[in-house]
Amino acid sequence: MGFFSTFISSFKRPVAAVVGMGSDSKPWTAAVGDQKTCAAIMDCTATHTAKGKVLHVVLDENDRIRQINRTSAYTRLFEKPNPMMSGYDFMYAMSWQLDEKNTALAWVDWGEGTKPKAIWPVYYNQYRLKKIVGENAWAMELTTIDGMPRLVRLEDVIILRQHYQGEGISGGNNRPIYDAITMAEASDRGLMDAIQGANRLHGYVKLKNAMLAPQSTKNNNKTLNDRIKEAAENGGIFQLDATEDFTAVAVNTWAASSAQMKDVQGNLYDYFRTPKEVVNGTANEQTMQNYYEGRIEPRWMAMAQAFTAALFTKREYEMGNRIIVSSPAATAASWATRMNILNYTRETGDLTTNERRELMGYPPVEGGDKRQISLNYVSNKNQENYQT
Template identity: 25%
Template sequence: MKYEKRNLWDRLLGKQDIKPLPGETSFQMMSGYTPVFRAFGNDPYASDVVRSAIHAIATNAAKLKPKHIRRTKDGITHVNGPLEKLLSLRPNELMSTFDFIYKIVTQLYLNNNAFVFIKYGPTGQVEAFYPVEASHIELVESQDILFVKFQFANGRKIVAPYEDFVHLRRFFAKSDLFGESNADALLPTLELVKTADEGIINAVKSSAFLRGLLKFTGMLKDKDIRANRDSFVKDYMDVTNNGGIAALDSKSEYQELKNDPKMVDSKQLDLIQDKVYRYFNINKAIITSDYKEDQWNAFYESVLEPIAIQLSLEFTSKLFTSGQQGSGNEIIFEANRLAYASNTTKFSMIRDLMPLGILSKNEAREILNLSAIDGGDEFIQTLNVVGADKANQYQLGEKDKLKGGETDDEEDESTSE
């Protein structure tokens, strides 16, 4: 694909000469805070502990499937239209859906704010979605319209209406529009991680330092001292000295220097890392992919499901008008959480739900990671379960039948008499 030799944002928004907008004023927040966001300047993503935690969350969140649905009184209808195709395949020419969601979630957890620009075509149709990674963000008002100004690391600036952006937040507390920065809460823990890592590095380096003194009783020239030292090291301190024993005469004496470098032990190191993991609401089992079913379910409900709900609500709000939302249009991000369940759980669910007509054959096969089959969309149901109205009819019919049988018997007995 051939690209124009222009900045991406120039192609999307046109070449902008950033000047104050007509009647521009800072957006007035009820909390009194200035509507300005600055990225965490010390780059927590440089820490392997932070990166592994965010990567585990973003990788699993990227498995969410965007869908366009419509809720009506008749039920839920899947709308397999261009909007869903765009979101579920390639939201923009540079990213797959997996990369797109991964980047959004990574920015959300790094900055506690994530912005996605919605590009509209000439007729108002959505053409693409672009995550925005800026170092400085400011909200301003102009002629009763809320605008967002972005400044990137290279100094480039853009401005566009706030309604053209999907905006996700985390730690949404003091500001009316922005999530809180990670700096004050996370930086002290990252300093501990850095100090622990440096302690390990210094301990390794110190092992190569001076380990002993070779003392000579006589007066020797400097070159003779060095020659005797080198000879001693070569003969007795080389790795080929399998015996591990050195022999010295009365002219020299070897004095060992005890080298006992201090470093953080494994328990302390785990405690420091766990502080970071707890900050991101995740544990080591998820990061190392060594989790059990209950651990995965807890991770899904506490981390992934809130992300899915947040994505669904924000995309629905920004992509559909009030009338379209009133007609039941929604964008949802769903996940097959059963993919990580144990086989025992999967078999139990199929055994319990299929007889009730809740799962089709293909849905049951999907739970077991099997491909769909022809005719597999039909539902089967055991005759041992029946609707409540049918059960009432059945029971009333049996009573009437029993009562009628008793009358017939009585008539037979009177006839015989």
């Protein structure tokens, strides 16, 4: 994306190339995102991933959340990561790129201060690591989609990987599904070619008189085609004279059978660990919970750790600063489960008024963040004090 180069300040320190040790990005193919089933799966995953709420928190010595900084610069950063994106757009873009290339990159723009100014997803063709001369630090040379190389400090790059075997700086590749994608595309292409062929070839005409000269045959074909076209627009019947004998051609379309296509698509759903029912919106509660636990929550965890590593210094990290990605209330739960949660917590104070409203899909209200506890329960030793 062209705007990326605009916001990266010039990198003036000399760098030295690094050879070997997986210092170059792995090749990738754009065919994954172009295939319709893969695109539907990737869109589904990116949509659910983008529902996550990114928050700045502070942990105590037991790694429990001591403070949620909802108004800190870091929390607000993910509400509006850059001038061209919302927080939803950013999370969606990172998830899509992760599935398409198995390595998603974003660059943190610190501006002139100590707080992050913006975060930009990096739309790259390739990248490589280079050593910064005179420093114990690394740079990443990115070739963006405009074909220009850009240098940024590695510490300012957020890196997400999947299918990662610990070799080099890139995630794996999508080679295991290349055959399935090729088969799906071939079936679609075969069906389209057959349909187009059927629209082009209607039949053949046997002439009962002597064979005409080539030019006369060509003129005769044109006349017949015009008659067929006119007939198609006016009732579908055309006439032949006594010297013509028309035979319609039946075009048999080829495409993979329903069972074959189901098997091919099943391979794609399995590879992305996304049930078809989740993609088409018919999944039951248990399927959705399994999907979130196996697919979305690990992605949120990876994002949280990558965001934390890029945004906080070692000292800030030791002070308990973290970035977390949390789920909206009971995201995968059915209405019945949500009502059960509301009933069970009605008098315990476990949920605030606004948290209860969130479960029902209602907006928060002023003063709704206070916890209210029922006083209907007392110790059995003191019950006489509350009874007459």
